[in-house]
Amino acid sequence: MAINNLLVFICCIFILSFQFSEAIQAGSLVTNLPGFTGNFPSKHYSGYVSVDEKNLFYYFVASERNPSKDPVVLWLNGGPGCSSFDGFVYEHGPFNFEEGNPKGSLPKLHLNPYSWTKVSSIIYLDSPAGVGLSYSKNESKYITGDIQTAVDTHAFLLKWFELYPEFLNNPFYISGESYAGIYVPTLASQVVKGIKAGDKPRINFEGYLVGNGVTDRMFDGNALIPFAHGMGLISDDLFEEVEGACRGTYYDYESNDGCMRSMLKVDEALTGLNIYNILQPCFHEPLSQQDSNANSSLPASFQQLGATERPLKVRKRMFGRAWPLWSTVKDGIVTLWPQLIEGDEHRHIACVVDVAGSWELCTDRITYHNQLGSMIPYHKSLTSQGYRALIFSGDHDMCVPFTGSQAWTRSLGYKKIGGWRSWISKGQIAGYLQSYDHNLTFLTVKVSISSLRI
Template sequence: MARATALCSYKLICYCLFFSLAVLTQSAPEDALITQLPGYSGTFPSKHYSGYVNIDENHGKNLFYYFVESEGNPSEDPVVLWLNGGPGCSSFDGFVYEHGPFNFEEAKTKGGLPQLHLNPSSWSKVSNIIYLDSPVGVGLSYSKNRSDYLIGDIQTAIDSHAFLLKWFELYPEFLPNPFFIAGESYAGVYVPTLSYEVVKGIIAGTQPILNFKGYLVGNGVTDNEFDGNALVPFAHGMGLISDDLYEEVKTECKGNFYIPQNDICESKLDKVDANLQDLNMYNILEPCYHSSDAAENTDIKIRLPSSFQKLGETDRPLAVRKRMFGRAWPLKAPVRDGIVPTWPQLLNSQTVPCTNDEVATAWLNDEAVRKAIHAEEETVIGKWELCTDRIDYNHDAGSMIPYHKNLTSRGYQALIFSGDHDLCVPYTGSQAWTRSLGYKIVDEWRPWMVNGDVAGYLQGYENNLTFLTVKGSGHTVPEYKPQEALEFYSKFLAGNPI
């Protein structure tokens, strides 16, 4: 607004100032206001809005969002965009199971609705937060053109940026607020690529100008080499494999644990797998949930259609292990350029291993809930699923390390946090790639505390980069450690030491 005013001639200054104030005080669209939610009988602690933003009228791309105003000071508190991963998983995962305004309780009667209670560790305690189903085709987002469901990293970032520009036009009173982007798992790709699009837009003067300050990534996939080599050191450090096996793997694989160079290396890695196969990959401290229709824990052979291959490749069988897939890409086959099958495509639409999504599935597929949150009916867009097989997803952005270097070198704040008992995206990979940036350490490795207890460890680097572990947490940190997550989240957004 100040920039716009400065461009005005002397005669128009008063008019521009008046227009600026009018925009800043404009209210959010009332037709998006949520007045009640089935399963919740109390008073909302802040305003909630939801609905669709059409980002491409020609194609009919409709991205669904659920916006929770801050319970503190919404006019000044940061605005945070939250993205879950997959690829193909809905950000209602974060809303229902992690840091949304409610804790969800299973229905007391068969066929009933889950009951909602206020979440004392909701991230809306200290921020305005937008839960976005992205890319199009995920969660409640949809397109009238099925070709839009063939998508990749770069187009997803472009689409999400288009969403943000239109969203802030709908909610212009939040433009002055500090803006952050956050996510976990495969959002380790979504977050830096979208952040880069936002920064490009700011540099180009794309309107409206977003007040972007930084980003957060939790247990995020980042780089082929670092992610691929993270599992074996993690397994050894956690006492999941023996010293002897660890030394044999190091010797035979020569430090490359994700592309076996010979049969002996592969056989040693098979032994590592055998030691880990019965663990909950999302948190080795937790038991594994088994749904009633879960498939046998065995190798599954699938054949990807030719549209799933990288250019020039032919159809070929792809062997995968059910236990290695879920809300993030598996580290025995880290994210590489080319198609990234979603977990239902890999598992023949079986349930995510060790994951119970029954509450969210029941709630979001209820007709009254859909109506209350202004979502299209099931007859129009189909069932809500935690992770979908509707999209064909292409990893076309490469390693995220250049993105992180670009963003942090410009001074944007970055918090890379990691539950230290996650087998899916182990902290050892995140710790290694953050160190590889070569930044000077400005806050040497130390514990960080919550209520006088050690909650994890962190290391701070120059250029506003922080790597942080959360002690005893798994893949989805706010789900396993809600109080600790709110603590570091609050401190980071406020720019205070953790």
Template sequence: MVMVMAMDRFFFYNLLAYSFLKFLLVGAAPESALITSLPGFSGTFPSKHYSGYITVDEKNGRNLFYYFVVSEGNPLKDPVVLWLNGGPGCSSFDGFVYEHGPFNFEASKKSGDLPQLHLNPYSWSKVSNIIYLDSPAGVGLSYSKVQGDYNTGDLKTASDSHTFLLKWFEQYPEFLSNPFYISGESYAGVYVPTLSSEVAKGIQAGLKPILNFKGYMVGNGVTDEVFDGNAFLPFTHGMGLISDDLYEETQSACQGNYWSPYSDSCDEKLNKIGNVINDLNIYDILEPCYHSPEARKLAVGNTSLPSSFRQLGETERPLAVRKRMFGRAWPFRAPVRDGIVPTWPQILNGESVPCTDDVVATAWLNSAAVRTAIHAEQSSVIGAWALCTGNINFNHDAGSMIKYHKNLTAQGYRAIIYSGDHDMCVPFTGSEAWTRSLGYKITDEWRPWYCNDQLAGFIQGYDNNLSFLTVKGSGHTVPEYKPQEAFAFYSRWLAGGPI
């Protein structure tokens, strides 16, 4: 009995010590970064939110902005996930506002009023701590005090983001032992593997703090000019968008090279296909697209097109309908080529993209009250927030991502490559082909996966913890088009179980 009582006291004191340590750790986050309220939201936050700047270059005053959502589950055990949107030049608030952030944003019916925020039942913060990072400097709310500092590229962006992570974890040391993952979509198909490589090299070099990096995920991500460029023709034919005759004529004229036509005949056939599919929304061929002359002439940053609602699964989710242009695809054919990658405002000579409605995010993030609440610089200091900026000059200098993926997966890092199967911007046919090209043994043969007892897509598993997954009926930004299904595979994959 005495021994039992002694053991009980031992466990009791250890429990007290653990509880006190946990209290200290939870309080370790910088309280100056804590968000206490948000304009447009009147409820109670389901978890703590933090935001602010981390300086990655003291000399030039290069500051990257982050918004950190603490997990609604078990913050000290749940993974920490970094989220990056693409472009290049597009803000990761795209993911926060329109995809998997803690809120659904409802456009106000009264002109001039801010959007209303409602809790998102499919927020990725339900199972993970998630950091939304605006990168590189000049994008979103990130900035540099030196204007010329906006000349950047893949390698500089990866280096700065790595510096950000090391400094961020120094400020939030309570999360250092959590599994850490890097994720993103579209041009983040370049950001994610290049940053993952920097992190892996930093761990090998013993850079402090040492991150508990476990793997990465890429959604509809540009990867390699040959695979991505050649994905277009089989996608359009397989989806029934072009005739058998045109498909066969193009095959014959191009000899399998659709991304860099070497003959006038090939170019002519590709242009013919472009004319046939011109009125489709390349980000989701099932969705409508605005093509009025007025829409074509909207100024950048004034992309105010009608908002609407749509039914998503069992939940009506208020969402501004947005048809965006991220990544580099048709009619530009190859998403990733060496050299300067123009941003969308640069490509379109200052005109906005015809299929864009970003009124909700633009109104909210350009509100002085919102900027104050999230500890961001005001518009008078860093300019207006835009979904995709033309302020940066971006150079694709990392080459094909296939070598990065092979190196990372060979080291044992987990990777999932997922694709909305109705995206014509970065078609799943290219992502499926390059993952197969790695030559890994198939460990989980192509099969359906399910959400709420309904077939949600298909998955194929490979050696070295690599998976390729499709999301049925989804476009370029999977968590926006299919939030319930996206949450399902995200939470299952992070947990390490079968999808």
């Protein structure tokens, strides 16, 4: 059973617990998951929240420690266009899994000893509408961008806290990875505006976390060459050639013929690597050959993604867990899950698929506009107002390399609190960090962001 098939059934299981309808859904308790035996370590809820003809799907996992006091964290995967169940299954959700045996059987789920839900409650949200199981009957709503996504997600949060008022006093944090480097600070700014405007209910917002986040066209675009050289992926000779030809401006290489020729050599040297974790194997699906960038290994930060108002048909230009490249097992029967389930208790699965459409890890159903340029002014504004910020990077992620995040956090000009130092997990060095005033921390995690464990 493939990983994606697991994602499909996890996205669908909320239907097992309550009758699906197109109306706004109060949270419904999830009491079991196919493939898992035993009791959940905390309460799970799932449902829809309606915002302007859009029905946004969430899965909420209460903290296993002290849900009445522990932080509530919103998690957003990137893309744009990728379901946040990616984070639930691949990274920090409450379960690990193993492949089913024999082939085609359900995967077995086990409790994840490193889940973030050990210390916090997490809302996994499919956003914007059209992603995962979030949908709209008005398909014009699938044409969207940074501004509307932030507005819609803020509206979602206000309604979500009305459904779960017992969590209003808990510290609230916004988190995400990759293209969520744009989702997170724009949403955080929207939340802060709402607090100042007196929006009710009042969200107890304290800060945010961004992992390998898209931030700034120049910093992100200039990050790859020093990363690739430092990791031993390109030779000294090629590094010096590119440095001389591009004169330190690698992100705008198409305007310089000499730089472009050198960058093509870099591209050739990097071909075949998994850009999300250069230590992991790279698996390709046949569909990847149809992509306009399929002949290029250069990360999306080199594909001019940050151009203002440029519409992005997802799967053409992808940040974060891009579907052809991130996998450690072979792809499987993603669309066959409903056919594998028998019994009247599962009758509502077909209903949600009919309304929301077939679930995909990363969809091409939406058209997305990158509208706001650099996120650095957003980070500067939020941190200067006292909100906590953790900017973390898997140190082997080549899509949005740590070298760019390290550079832009330093560019804010904040005073360093102490020096560069290691941080420890279970007696071992797990990465390095630099603290700044204004509650800003830049932190690296050994290997990739999916390795971040508490």
